[in-house]
Amino acid sequence: MIFRVLLAKAQPNTEIRADIAVQYKLSPIVELNIGGEVYTTTLSTLKKHPGSKLAEMFTGQPKLRTDSEGRFFIDRPGTYFKYILEYLRSNQVPTQCIQDVYKEALFYDIEPLVKQLEDSPQIFGEMVARKQFLAHVPSYSENIELMIRIARAEAVASRQSSVTVCVVRTEEDAAKCHDTLNSLDMDKKSVVKFGPWKATPSISDLLDCIKMDIEAKGYKISFQPHVTEKGFRIKSYVFFYKFLFTWW
Secondary structure, three states: OOEEEEOOOEOOOOOOOEEEEEEEOOOEEEEEEEOOOEEEEEHHHHOOOOHHHHHHOOOOOOEEEEEEOOOOEEEOOHHHHHHHHHHHHHHHOOOOOHHHHHHHHHHOOHHHHHHHOOOOOHHHHHHHHHHHHOOOOOHHHHHHHHHHHHHOOOOOOOEEEEEEEEEEEEEHHHHHHHHHHHHOOHHHHHHEOOOOOOOOOHHHHHHHHHHHHHOOOOOEEEEEEEOOOOOOOHHHOOOEEEEEEEEO
């Protein structure tokens, strides 16, 4: 059994709301259903870090629902909980599925594991290097969503959608981009502009970030320089790129 319910009849002259007081006592052995994956561990393992959300779930009266077999149910990806459990048992920091385990460590609020994962090359590179760079690019996240909306609007009865992007690193480049855009035979509202920014990474680095973040949302995407039409100045036109969304 996962837990025992002890029923104690109210003693005379005891002020309680009912004749029966329900008191929960957790078994030292606990079975868990994490998103359909079943785990068995000890109560002390789950409560190893008292300040964590995971420990709080099993402190005092149970706060979780149970499944049909009486196992405590947590609606999270069960695949990655084994890494959380291994850390609680042996302090072993996972070396696989780092990004996903990091999300689970944040959810369960296991601070020591969160800090150790943040020191890993994968998380450090994402948080300190890439995310900090993208924070210098104005409206980056909003522009990613705008690209997706434009692509989806053009997807009707098509295998691919194309979105034109203007990427500029400096204010001077932004002015050139604006001048070139005025001479382009296209709807200016459909051109998504990124930049300028004050950071070391190049235009090529930003293009890779755009592709990476859109692919992370499940889209199949590629990009290439926008094909120059006759009469356009090459020097100004290099700021434009075409992103192709492939639907099938």
